[in-house]
Amino acid sequence: MFKLFSFRTMAIIKRELRAQVMTKTFIFTTIFVPVILIGLMALQTYLMSYKGKKDIHVDIVVENVQLVEKIKTEYLASEEFNHEKFHVNVISKDRDDFTKYVEKVKPDLLDKKLNGVFFLPTGEQFDKKIEYYSPNPKNTNVTGKIKELVNGVLVDAHFSDKSVSEEDIQFASKRIESQNFKISEKEGFEKDNYGAFILAGVLAFMLYMSLIMIGMQILKAVIEEKENRVVEVLLSSVHANELMSAKIIATTCAGLLQIIIWMLPFIFVSVTSLFVLPEKLQFSISLFQIGYFILNYGVGLVTFLGLYAAVGAIFDNMSEAQQGAMPIMFLILVPFYICFTLVKDPTNTIAEISSMVPFASIIVMPVRMAVIDVPLWEVGVALLVNFLTLMFVFSFAGKIYRIGILKSGKRPKWKEIYQWVRN
Amino acid sequence: MEFALEAKKLRKTFGDFVAVDDVSFNIPEGAVFGLLGRNGAGKTTTIRMLMNIYFPDEGQVLLRGASVGQEFRNRVGYLPEERGLYKKMKLLEVILFFAELKGVKGSEVKRKALDYLKQFDLLDRKDSKIEDLSKGNQQKVQFICTIIHDPEFIILDEPFSGLDPVNTNLLKDIILDLKKRGKVIIFSTHLMDFAEKMCDHIAIIHHGKMIKHGSLTELKSEYSQKNVSLVYEGDISFLDDNNMIDKIENFGRFTGISLKSSEDVQSLLHLLVEKKIVVKRFDANDISLHEIFINLTGDPSEPENGSESNVNAILNEEIANV
Numbered sequence: 001m002f003k004l005f006s007f008r009t010m011a012i013i014k015r016e017l018r019a020q021v022m023t024k025t026f027i028f029t030t031i032f033v034p035v036i037l038i039g040l041m042a043l044q045t046y047l048m049s050y051k052g053k054k055d056i057h058v059d060i061v062v063e064n065v066q067l068v069e070k071i072k073t074e075y076l077a078s079e080e081f082n083h084e085k086f087h088v089n090v091i092s093k094d095r096d097d098f099t100k101y102v103e104k105v106k107p108d109l110l111d112k113k114l115n116g117v118f119f120l121p122t123g124e125q126f127d128k129k130i131e132y133y134s135p136n137p138k139n140t141n142v143t144g145k146i147k148e149l150v151n152g153v154l155v156d157a158h159f160s161d162k163s164v165s166e167e168d169i170q171f172a173s174k175r176i177e178s179q180n181f182k183i184s185e186k187e188g189f190e191k192d193n194y195g196a197f198i199l200a201g202v203l204a205f206m207l208y209m210s211l212i213m214i215g216m217q218i219l220k221a222v223i224e225e226k227e228n229r230v231v232e233v234l235l236s237s238v239h240a241n242e243l244m245s246a247k248i249i250a251t252t253c254a255g256l257l258q259i260i261i262w263m264l265p266f267i268f269v270s271v272t273s274l275f276v277l278p279e280k281l282q283f284s285i286s287l288f289q290i291g292y293f294i295l296n297y298g299v300g301l302v303t304f305l306g307l308y309a310a311v312g313a314i315f316d317n318m319s320e321a322q323q324g325a326m327p328i329m330f331l332i333l334v335p336f337y338i339c340f341t342l343v344k345d346p347t348n349t350i351a352e353i354s355s356m357v358p359f360a361s362i363i364v365m366p367v368r369m370a371v372i373d374v375p376l377w378e379v380g381v382a383l384l385v386n387f388l389t390l391m392f393v394f395s396f397a398g399k400i401y402r403i404g405i406l407k408s409g410k411r412p413k414w415k416e417i418y419q420w421v422r423n
Numbered sequence: 424m425e426f427a428l429e430a431k432k433l434r435k436t437f438g439d440f441v442a443v444d445d446v447s448f449n450i451p452e453g454a455v456f457g458l459l460g461r462n463g464a465g466k467t468t469t470i471r472m473l474m475n476i477y478f479p480d481e482g483q484v485l486l487r488g489a490s491v492g493q494e495f496r497n498r499v500g501y502l503p504e505e506r507g508l509y510k511k512m513k514l515l516e517v518i519l520f521f522a523e524l525k526g527v528k529g530s531e532v533k534r535k536a537l538d539y540l541k542q543f544d545l546l547d548r549k550d551s552k553i554e555d556l557s558k559g560n561q562q563k564v565q566f567i568c569t570i571i572h573d574p575e576f577i578i579l580d581e582p583f584s585g586l587d588p589v590n591t592n593l594l595k596d597i598i599l600d601l602k603k604r605g606k607v608i609i610f611s612t613h614l615m616d617f618a619e620k621m622c623d624h625i626a627i628i629h630h631g632k633m634i635k636h637g638s639l640t641e642l643k644s645e646y647s648q649k650n651v652s653l654v655y656e657g658d659i660s661f662l663d664d665n666n667m668i669d670k671i672e673n674f675g676r677f678t679g680i681s682l683k684s685s686e687d688v689q690s691l692l693h694l695l696v697e698k699k700i701v702v703k704r705f706d707a708n709d710i711s712l713h714e715i716f717i718n719l720t721g722d723p724s725e726p727e728n729g730s731e732s733n734v735n736a737i738l739n740e741e742i743a744n745v
Contacts, residue, residue, distance in 0.1 A: 011523040019511070229507035233568070235476045236501035236578075237524040239493070406476065416438060 008238045009246040016250030020217065021257065029213065030258045034265075037205075056142060057087045057113065060150070061101065062120040065092040070153045080145055088146075095121060102133050109135055118146055128154055197343060200370040204339040206262055207297065207363050211332050214255045214301060215308040218247065219321055222312030222405070231405050240402035248305045255301045256294065263290065292379065293366045296386065300362030303390045304328065310397035313404030314412060335363035346371040356381045358389040396421050425488060427452045427607045428473065428576070432482035435468050441631055442468040447482075448626040448636040450609065455602055457622035457639075458611045459712075461720055465631040466611045467504070470578055473609075474499060497525055500574035504581045504611070506561050508568070510554035514545065517553060518567055525572035532571065539567045543593065558585045566594060570601065577601060580611045595621070619712035629720045639712070646718070647710040648685040653678045653695075654704035661698060667691065672714065679714050 020026060060071055071090045075081060081088070093101055098119050108114040116134030121127070130150055132143055159169045225231045234243055307328050315321035338354050346368070354360040355368050356378060365382040368374050403420045404412070412420075426449040433446040443465040450456045460466045471477040473484055475491050484491045508517055518536045522528060540546045543563040553561060562585045570577060579598070583591050598621065602608055612618055618625060619639070626636035635642060649669070653659075654677055662668050662680070667687040672679040682688065688707045695702055 007526045008524055011520060014523075015509075015520050019509075228510060229503060229505040230509055231507065232476075232503045232505075233501060233507040233521070233565075234524070236474050236499060236503075237496055237521075240476075406471070419438065 006242070009242050009249070012234075012238065012243060012246035013250040013253070016221070016247055017253060019221075020251060020254045026254065026258070030261050033209075034262055055085050055087060056115050057089070058116050058118060058142060058146065059105070059114065060088060060090045060118045060120065060146065061093050061098050062090065063092070063094055063098075064120070067120065067153060067157060068092050070157060071150065074149055074153050074156075078149060080148065086145070088149075109133070115139070115142060118150070120150065196371050200339070200342060200367045203293065203370055204336060204363065204367045206259065207300070207366070208332060208336045210255055210259060210297075211300065211304050211363075212329070214251055214258075215304055215325070215328065215332075216322075218251045218305050219308045219312045219325060220318060221247065221251075222309050222401075223315065223318050223321055226313065226316065226405060226408070235406070240405060241398045243405075244306075244309050244398060244401045248302055248309060251305055252298060252301045256298055259297050260294065263293070289366075289369055292369065292383075296362060296366055296383070299383075299386045299390055303359070303362065303386070303393050304332070306390075306393040306397040307331075310400040310404070313401040314407075314417060316408055316411070320411065331359045332363065335360040338364055339367045342367060342371050352378075356385055358385055361385055426450055426485075427454070427487060428491075428609075429485040430469070430473065430482070431485065433469065433472050433479045433484070434481040435472060435477060435479055443472070443479075443628075444631045445482075446626075446628060446631070446633045448633060450607060450624065453602070453605050453607065454624045455598075455608045455622045456610065457618040457625040458609060458628065459613065459615070459618055459625055459716060460628035461613060464628045464720075466628055467580065468631075469628065470501075470580065470609075470611055474501060474578070495576070498574055499576040499578060500569040500572065502565055502569040502577075502579045502582055504584070506558075506565050508553045508561060508565060511552060513550050513552055514540065514556075514564055515549040517564065518571055521568040522571045525574075527572040536567065536571055539571065542597075543567065543590075559587060559590060562586055563590065563594075566597075570597075574606070576607045576609065578609045578611070581614075582610070583614070583617065615711070615713040615716050625712070627716065627719055634719050635715075642715065643710055643712070646715050647707075649682045650707075650710040650714065651680045651682065651688060651691060652704065652706040652709045653680055653702070655695070656701040656703065657699065659695070659698075659700060662694075665694075670718075672717070679710070681714075681718070 062068055062071065068090050071088075075088045075090070076083070102117055105114055105117060109116070112135070116132055116137070116139075119131040119133070121129060121131065128151065130147060132146075134142075137143075155172055156169055159172070225234070231243070238246075308325060311324045311328065312321055315324050335354060338351055338360065341348050342351050351364055351368055355364040355374070361382045365374070365379070369379070399421050400417060404417075428450040430446060430448050433443055434441070435443045446465070446469055458466050458469060468477065472479045473491070474496060475484070475493075486495045509520075512520070515533075515536060518539075519528070519533060522532045522536070537546065537549070540549055543566075545560060545563060548556065548560070553564065556564065562582075566582065569579070577598075582594060582598075586594060598608060610618060610622060622639055624636075624638050625642065627634050659678070662671060667683055667690060668680065669683045670681040672681075680691065682691065692702075692705060692707075695705075
């Protein structure tokens with residue numbers, strides 16, 4: 001019988017930690033991967049909101065001369081426009097003159113000196129119609145802002161000769177602001193926002209990435225020990241199961257260290273008020289959830305590393321082992337994809353069931369917990385399922401590891417591996 | 424008599440393949456024991472069972488009368504045939520790691536490690552990575568790792584492979600010193616010269632079965648009675664079809680003659696004199712371990728990889744192709 005914590009396992013854990021943590025790869029992936037991820041997200045946000053450095057010039061031509069001043073005033077009063085970059089010229093012309101005008105400014109439009117010309121064919125009745133003439137009429141950055149500007153002016157003009165108060169006009173021109181509230185078992189209501197989805201996405205991605213990355217790391221370590229025959233010397237000092245457990249514990253510790261470093265920003269946001277996120281991006285995460293994530297991650301990592309170690313012991317070289325590890329990849333990939341279904345409907349049945357199914361639970365449950373309030377009993381079932389899976393994986397992975405690790409040469413057949421497990 | 428280590432009816436199968444079958448031997452206290460056999464005979468499997476790396480399907484291994492377990496692992500130093508070191512680790516680090524695995528650490532073991540490195544002329548490389556060392560130097564580091572914790576049992580699988588003559592001598596001296604200090608040393612080898620010079624007890628395994636074991640002196644006296652070592656001048660081809668001869672192994676100047684009966688020794692000498700052969704040496708009670716080994720395990724119908732018969736077969740094929 002082997003002891004899980006003896007001087008032997010401690011020596012192996014210490015060596016493994018030193019070999020895994022004090023490497024450039026570990027430091028790079030732990031510190032730079034989140035930085036790169038955040039950088040990519042920032043780049044995407046920047047690109048989405050990119051307005052261009054060039055000045056924008058648009059003409060607004062109105063049939064109704066009364067609107068000219070109103071639009072000018074509204075434009076100058078509006079905070080939506082950067083008045084140094086966005087130049088609006090308002091003039092009045094009828095339909096025939098407007099056509100001639102467009103012909104006249106066509107060279108400017110084509111030379112991009114002028115971005116576009118809006119035409120408001122508004123007679124006495126203020127129709128809410130606007131025409132836009134431009135070489136690039138799909139530029140929503142321009143059309144969106146002008147439409148909003150003109151809409152306000154038209155509403156104002158429409159009600160100006162009617163006995164309607166200023167407040168009523170403002171009310172009529174105001175758009176509906178939607179605010180969703182999340183109902184949970186907690187007291188009161190929470191304002192809902194995108195924060196939970198972002199948190200869920202980040203969590204799913206981190207779990208997926210680290211399970212695969214750390215899994216590959218242990219696969220490589222096992223194959224290396226097998227290839228350079230160190231394992232034979234090690235087994236003259238320790239029991240095979242001690243060796244496997246010590247390696248997995250060390251790799252799990254390295255993995256936990258990594259995920260804790262990755263979780264630090266979330267822990268800070270959750271327990272301090274130092275960082276204030278924009279309202280739309282705020283998320284609420286309790287210490288119970290953080291605790292579950294870390295425990296679940298630890299259990300999940302040990303389970304998957306057990307599988308990876310067994311596969312590593314079967315094969316002699318990395319390329320064969322990577323092929324052999326494909327079924328494990330599916331066990332990680334499928335739950336990762338199930339997480340995407342949570343975006344459309346966080347309460348869908350597939351996600352609900354898979355969050356309590358062996359292996360899938362490790363990825364799906366924490367992501368579900370980030371999006372909705374999962375009943376406590378379901379969390380309990382998931383935890384129990386994960387622990388039972390861990391025990392099962394360890395018992396049969398241990399048997400495969402113990403025999404496979406000393407085998408070299410011809411690749412064993414699946415029938416042989418089945419016999420190792422049975423014996 | 425209580426033995427240091429006893430193997431009793433060991434059997435190990437891998438699927439349908441029987442690797443070791445009914446192997447029993449005893450290793451006395453303070454012995455240098457040679458486990459001999461051809462490639463694939465079952466030596467490594469037997470050693471793995473001794474150390475409890477493999478569990479035998481049948482039989483047991485006893486350490487001073489009690490079943491072996493972790494206690495034996497703590498007291499054994501094992502040098503495998505193929506080097507097993509972490510290539511990215513530094514020399515001193517790797518030695519201290521293997522010592523710690525046996526529960527030995529601290530400044531005392533570090534000092535000892537430095538002493539050994541000095542003895543093996545590796546002190547200036549203590550901070551080099553293993554991968555930067557030559558094969559021979561890696562072998563020396565592996566040996567230091569094997570004995571750093573001062574084990575009672577030392578198992579050496581082909582310890583001299585890859586070493587130059589100077590280092591071979593150095594290693595041999597250290598092994599003899601360990602023997603003087605009462606350590607039990609177990610050699611696994613197919614180099615009969617070394618086994619003959621260093622071992623006092625041997626076991627020969629063939630096709631997974633134990634075919635001979637006991638003290639080397641007893642074994643040699645058992646076989647030497649029918650054997651004659653002859654150094655001569657002249658033509659002895661008349662012996663080829665002589666009835667009293669069982670086998671002749673001609674090494675050129677020296678010939679090993681195996682007789683059918685020990686009573687024929689005098690008749691052979693008489694015949695040689697009669698045929699006017701100049702007898703320079705006639706040793707009637709001598710046989711080398713090499714000869715015993717060949718006699719017991721050399722089956723021409725089953726060529727071993729790299730064996731003489733195999734080389735001959737390849738040569739014959741080459742000649743036929745020309």
